[in-house]
Amino acid sequence: MKVLVTGFEPFGGATINPALEAVMRLPNEIAGAEVVTAQIPVVFGKDAAAVAAAIDAERPDVVLCVGQAGGRSHITPEFVGINYANARIPDNEGNQPIGRLEEDGPDAYFATLPVFAMVDAARAAGVPAAVSYTAGTFCCNEVLYELLHTLATRHLGVRGGFVHVPYATEQAVTMGEGTASMSVDMMVTGLTAMIEAAVTASDDAVAAGEGTEQ
Amino acid sequence: MKVLVTGFEPFGGATINPALEAVMRLPNEIAGAEVVTAQIPVVFGKDAAAVAAAIDAERPDVVLCVGQAGGRSHITPEFVGINYANARIPDNEGNQPIGRLEEDGPDAYFATLPVFAMVDAARAAGVPAAVSYTAGTFCCNEVLYELLHTLATRHLGVRGGFVHVPYATEQAVTMGEGTASMSVDMMVTGLTAMIEAAVTASDDAVAAGEGTEQ
Amino acid sequence: MKVLVTGFEPFGGATINPALEAVMRLPNEIAGAEVVTAQIPVVFGKDAAAVAAAIDAERPDVVLCVGQAGGRSHITPEFVGINYANARIPDNEGNQPIGRLEEDGPDAYFATLPVFAMVDAARAAGVPAAVSYTAGTFCCNEVLYELLHTLATRHLGVRGGFVHVPYATEQAVTMGEGTASMSVDMMVTGLTAMIEAAVTASDDAVAAGEGTEQ
Amino acid sequence: MKVLVTGFEPFGGATINPALEAVMRLPNEIAGAEVVTAQIPVVFGKDAAAVAAAIDAERPDVVLCVGQAGGRSHITPEFVGINYANARIPDNEGNQPIGRLEEDGPDAYFATLPVFAMVDAARAAGVPAAVSYTAGTFCCNEVLYELLHTLATRHLGVRGGFVHVPYATEQAVTMGEGTASMSVDMMVTGLTAMIEAAVTASDDAVAAGEGTEQ
Numbered sequence: 001m002k003v004l005v006t007g008f009e010p011f012g013g014a015t016i017n018p019a020l021e022a023v024m025r026l027p028n029e030i031a032g033a034e035v036v037t038a039q040i041p042v043v044f045g046k047d048a049a050a051v052a053a054a055i056d057a058e059r060p061d062v063v064l065c066v067g068q069a070g071g072r073s074h075i076t077p078e079f080v081g082i083n084y085a086n087a088r089i090p091d092n093e094g095n096q097p098i099g100r101l102e103e104d105g106p107d108a109y110f111a112t113l114p115v116f117a118m119v120d121a122a123r124a125a126g127v128p129a130a131v132s133y134t135a136g137t138f139c140c141n142e143v144l145y146e147l148l149h150t151l152a153t154r155h156l157g158v159r160g161g162f163v164h165v166p167y168a169t170e171q172a173v174t175m176g177e178g179t180a181s182m183s184v185d186m187m188v189t190g191l192t193a194m195i196e197a198a199v200t201a202s203d204d205a206v207a208a209g210e211g212t213e214q
Numbered sequence: 215m216k217v218l219v220t221g222f223e224p225f226g227g228a229t230i231n232p233a234l235e236a237v238m239r240l241p242n243e244i245a246g247a248e249v250v251t252a253q254i255p256v257v258f259g260k261d262a263a264a265v266a267a268a269i270d271a272e273r274p275d276v277v278l279c280v281g282q283a284g285g286r287s288h289i290t291p292e293f294v295g296i297n298y299a300n301a302r303i304p305d306n307e308g309n310q311p312i313g314r315l316e317e318d319g320p321d322a323y324f325a326t327l328p329v330f331a332m333v334d335a336a337r338a339a340g341v342p343a344a345v346s347y348t349a350g351t352f353c354c355n356e357v358l359y360e361l362l363h364t365l366a367t368r369h370l371g372v373r374g375g376f377v378h379v380p381y382a383t384e385q386a387v388t389m390g391e392g393t394a395s396m397s398v399d400m401m402v403t404g405l406t407a408m409i410e411a412a413v414t415a416s417d418d419a420v421a422a423g424e425g426t427e428q
Numbered sequence: 429m430k431v432l433v434t435g436f437e438p439f440g441g442a443t444i445n446p447a448l449e450a451v452m453r454l455p456n457e458i459a460g461a462e463v464v465t466a467q468i469p470v471v472f473g474k475d476a477a478a479v480a481a482a483i484d485a486e487r488p489d490v491v492l493c494v495g496q497a498g499g500r501s502h503i504t505p506e507f508v509g510i511n512y513a514n515a516r517i518p519d520n521e522g523n524q525p526i527g528r529l530e531e532d533g534p535d536a537y538f539a540t541l542p543v544f545a546m547v548d549a550a551r552a553a554g555v556p557a558a559v560s561y562t563a564g565t566f567c568c569n570e571v572l573y574e575l576l577h578t579l580a581t582r583h584l585g586v587r588g589g590f591v592h593v594p595y596a597t598e599q600a601v602t603m604g605e606g607t608a609s610m611s612v613d614m615m616v617t618g619l620t621a622m623i624e625a626a627v628t629a630s631d632d633a634v635a636a637g638e639g640t641e642q
Numbered sequence: 643m644k645v646l647v648t649g650f651e652p653f654g655g656a657t658i659n660p661a662l663e664a665v666m667r668l669p670n671e672i673a674g675a676e677v678v679t680a681q682i683p684v685v686f687g688k689d690a691a692a693v694a695a696a697i698d699a700e701r702p703d704v705v706l707c708v709g710q711a712g713g714r715s716h717i718t719p720e721f722v723g724i725n726y727a728n729a730r731i732p733d734n735e736g737n738q739p740i741g742r743l744e745e746d747g748p749d750a751y752f753a754t755l756p757v758f759a760m761v762d763a764a765r766a767a768g769v770p771a772a773v774s775y776t777a778g779t780f781c782c783n784e785v786l787y788e789l790l791h792t793l794a795t796r797h798l799g800v801r802g803g804f805v806h807v808p809y810a811t812e813q814a815v816t817m818g819e820g821t822a823s824m825s826v827d828m829m830v831t832g833l834t835a836m837i838e839a840a841v842t843a844s845d846d847a848v849a850a851g852e853g854t855e856q
Contacts, residue, residue: 073715074819080322082294082347099423108294108322123815130819133296134348169828173765177716177772180822186811209313287501288605337601344605383614387551391502391558394608400597508750510722510775527851536722536750561724562776637741 001033003195004060006051008067008139011042011092018168019066022187031196036060042092042139044085048146055155062159062198063147064113066191067140069132069164070171073180075122075190076132077115078162081144082108086137101145109148113161114201116211121197127190128182135162159206163194215247217409218274220265222281222353225256225306232382233280236401245410250274256306256353258299262360269369276373276412277361278327280405281354283346283378284385287394289336289404290346291329292376295358296322300351315359323362327375328415330425335411341404342396349376373420377408429461431623432488434479436495436567439470439520446596447494450615459624464488470520470567472513476574483583490587490626491575492541494619495568497560497592498599501608503550503618504560505543506590509572510536514565529573537576541589542629544639549625555618556610563590587634591622643675645837646702648693650709650781653684653734660810661708664829673838678702684734684781686727690788697797704801704840705789706755708833709782711774711806712813715822717764717832718774719757720804723786724750728779743787751790755803756843758853763839769832770824777804801848805836 007023010016023037036058040050055063069076083105087096115131122129135141144162151160165187172181201210221237224230237251250272254264269277283290297319301310329345336343349355358376365374379401386395415424435451438444451465464486468478483491497504511533515524543559550557563569572590579588593615600609629638649665652658665679678700682692697705711718725747729738757773764771777783786804793802807829814823843852 072819073814073822076819079298080296082322082324084293084324106320106322107324108296108320110296110298110321126812126815128811128814128817128819128821128823132819133351137347169770169824170768172715172770173768175770177714177718177770177774178822179770180715180820181770182811183825183828186825286605287600287608290605340598340601342597342600342603342605342607342609346605383556383610384554386501386556387554389556391500391504391556391560392608393556394501394606395556396597397611397614400611507726508724510750510752512721512752534748534750535752536724536748538724538726538749561779565775 001199002058002060003030003033003035003062003064003199004038004054004058005035006038006040006054006065008042009039012089014171016168017068018171018184018187019068019165021168021184022165022191023066025184025188026191030192031199033199044091044095044097044139044142047139047143051143051147052150055150060158064195064198065143065147065162067162067164070167071180072164072166074128074130075187076130076164077113077118077194078111078135078144078164079115079131079133080108080110081135081141081148081162083145084137085142091139101142102149105149109145109152111148111161112159112206113198114206114210115161116209117197117201117205118194120211121193122190125189125193127186127193129190132164140164159198163191215413216272216274217244217247217249217276217278217413218252218268218272219249220252220254220268220279222256223253226303228385230382231282232385232398232401233282233379235382235398236379236405237280239398239402240405244406245413247413258305258309258311258353258356261353261357265357265361266364269364274372278409278412279357279361279376281376281378284381285394286378286380288342288344289401290344290378291327291332291408292325292349292358292378293329293345293347294322294324295349295355295362295376297359298351299356305353315356316363319363323359323366325362325375326373326420327412328420328424329375330423331411331415331419332408334425335407336404339403339407341400341407343404346378354378377405429627430486430488431458431461431463431490431492431627432466432482432486433463434466434468434482434493436470437467440517442599444596445496446599446612446615447496447593449596449612450593450619451494453612453616454619458620459627461627472519472523472525472567472570475567475571479571479575480578483578488586492623492626493571493575493590495590495592498595499608500592500594502556502558503615504558504592505541505546505622506539506563506572506592507543507559507561508536508538509563509569509576509590511573512565513570519567529570530577533577537573537580539576539589540587540634541626542634542638543589544637545629545633546622546625548639549621550618553617553621555614555621557618560592568592591619643841644700644702645672645675645677645704645706645841646680646696646700647677648680648682648696648707650684651681654731658810659710660813660826660829661710661807663810663826664807664833665708667826667830668833672834673841675841686733686737686739686781686784689781689785693785693789694792697792702800706837706840707785707789707804709804709806712809713822714806714808716770716772717829718772718806719755719760719836720753720777720786720806721757721773721775722750722752723777723783723790723804725787726779727784733781743784744791747791751787751794753790753803754801754848755840756848756852757803758851759839759843759847760836762853763835764832767831767835769828769835771832774806782806805833
C-alpha cells in the first residue's frame, strides 16, 4: 500500500505551517504502507491541482491532506468537504474567491477515511483528537472537496480525507493566554496513529463508520 | 406568499427552548407574507415528519426551521445540512442514532435561503448574526437535511433553511460567566429581519449568494 | 441614602461605552436611595480624580463604578482591586503606565459592596451575573483600587465597588460569532438590582459576604 | 542558592496532577541553584502547613508552588494571592471553606518572584506563557497567599510565588475539542526556564517588575 500525505506551505503572514512541519517528519513507512509526502501551495486552484498531480504521479491507495486550523486544541479529521469557497483573507497569490468550487459537483462529499477510528487511534497514542464537521471555507476545505471530487470521478477505490492540526507551540508563544497549541512532535505521533488506522481499516469498517464517538 | 416557521420543543432537561419561544412571538405577517408556525418534537424521525406534514398542510413558499445552539453568541443561519446523525445525548424519546439519515440521499444539501442577505438584515436590525457551516449532528441538522431533501424531491420551488439561536438570557442566568446568551426579544427581532430578507430575495439573488461576508 | 454611580467614556476607538450607556439610563431612585451619576474619562489619574471629586461633591453612602469588559458574557462585580497598572493599549490621552498605583498603598483592597448578594439580585431579575476576581490592569482596576484607597483613608463608612458589563449588543453586531454581548436594557435591569442589593445590605451582611456562590 | 518547588497531588477525581508530574521531573540543579521538591495535599490548611514545614526544613532562598489550572493554554505565573477562599468543589478531605484565610492578614500579597522575566524566559525556551492576575479561590490561591504571608512575617528575604500549568495532554485526550493542554515535557522546560529567571534576578529587577509585557 502507498499513502500520499500533503501539507500546506505557510500562509497569512506566518513563517511556518505546522501541518507541513508535521508531515515532513512522518516516517517513510507506517503499518507496512509506504508514505510519500508533498508540499502544496496555499493558492485556490493550484493547491488542488498539486494534490491531483501527486496522485497521478504516485498512484496512492490513501490520500491524506493536512492543514492548520489555528485556535483548535485537538487534531481533527474532517467529516465532510463542501462545494463552496468564501475566503476571508487572501490566499498566497491574493485570491479571495466566493462561490461554488465545482459548478456541477454535488454540494458536498463525505471523507472516505475512517475518521472515528482515526480519532480512537490518536487518543490511544495519547494525542487529543476529535472529528470535525466543518473544514471552513478557505483552501483547506477546497482541497478536501476537490480531492474527494477527483477520487469519486477519476480514482475509484482510492480513499481520501483531511486532517486539521492546531497551532504549533512555537506559534502560540507570541499569542495570548487562551490560544491552544500542540507540539509538532505530538502532531507527528497523532498523524502516524491516524494513518495507521486509515491504512488498516477495511472498506466495510469505513463504510460503517466504525470507531467510538466521544 | 406564505412562510412556515418551526421551533423545537425543549430537550436535554431544559424547561424552555428559546427557538420555540422566539418563533411563537413572531408577527403573523412579515413583508406582506403570511407567517405560520409549528412546534416540532426533538425526536429523530418524528421532527422531520412533523415539518413535512406542516408543509403538506400549509403549502408554504418558504420554510424556516429554528433551533437552539447553546453556547453560540450570534443568530446563525446554517449553510449546509449533512446526511448524517451522531447523537451525543438521547432525544426526547431516548433515541441516539448514528449513521446516514437517507441511505440513498446525497451527502449534503445547501440551504436554499439567502443566508448572507439574512445575516446582513439581522445586523441592520441590530442583532449579532453570522453564517454557520455546521448544524451539528443532532436533531437540528437532521431536520435541516430532511427538509432540504423533501423540498428537492417533492416540493420544487419551495425554499428552505435553518437558523440556530443562542441560549436565552434566562437560561444563562444559571450558567457560568463565559456562557453567551441573547434575549428572546432580540431573537424575535433578528428572525423577523431574516424572514423579511428570505421573503423578498429573488431567486437569482439566492443563487448568487448575495450578501456581505463578515 | 445616596448612591454615586460612574460610567467610563468610550475608549480604544469605540464610539460608545456600554457602561456609560447603562449608567445614564438608571432611575433617579432605587430602593429609596437617590441615584446620582457621573461620566469619567478613560485616562489614568484623571479618572480616579474625577471619582474622588464626585464623592467630595455628592457625599454618597455608596459608590459604584461601572466599566466595560469586552468579551465577558455576564455582569461581573469585582471582588478586588490591585495596586498595579499594566496598560496594553494607550488610554485616551496616550498614557500606558506600568507599575504600582500608590507607592505606599497596600497591594490590594477588597470591594466593600456585597458582591455575592448583588449577583443573586441580578440573577433574580433575570440577568446573567457572576463575581469576578480580576478587574484587569487598565483604568477599570485603577479606578477601583483608587476608589477603595480613597474610601479607606478619607471616607470611612462609605462603601465602594466596581461592576464590569459585557459589550453592548450593537457592538457585537460588527464582531464575529463567539463574541458575547448583552443589551443595554438588560444591563440597566441588572445594575438596578445590584444597586438595590448594595443599598439594602447591612454592614454585617457585607462583612459576612452574604449571598450564594455559583 | 536553594529553590523549593512544590506540586499538588491529584484532586477532583483526577488520577494525575500535571503540576506534580512536572515538578517531579525537574533537574536537581538549575542555574547553579539546588532544586528540592515536595508534594503537598489538596487540603485547605494542610497544604499551606506542608509548604511552611518544607521551608523550615529546607531553608530555601526561593519558593515556587505549582498547581493545575485546567482550561488554560499557557503556563501562568500568578501576580497576586488574595486573602479569601471560596471552594466550588470539595478539597481532598471534603472541606469547602468560604471566607478570609487570615483574619488579620492584608487583603492580598503580590508575588515576590520576577513574574514578567519568568514569562520572557519561558517564551525564549519555546513555551507559551503569560502573567495571570487571578489564582482563583481554591487551594492554589490559598497556598500562594499563605506562602507570601509566611514569607512576609517569618522569612524576610525569601522570595515566593506560584505558577499554574494547563491540563497535561493525556488529560485532554478524554476531553472535547476546545480543551487546551500542554505536554508535561514542555511544562518541565517552561518551569526550568522560569526557575532560572527567578534564581538569577536581582532584588532590584524583581522590585522594578523587569520583563516584557505581552
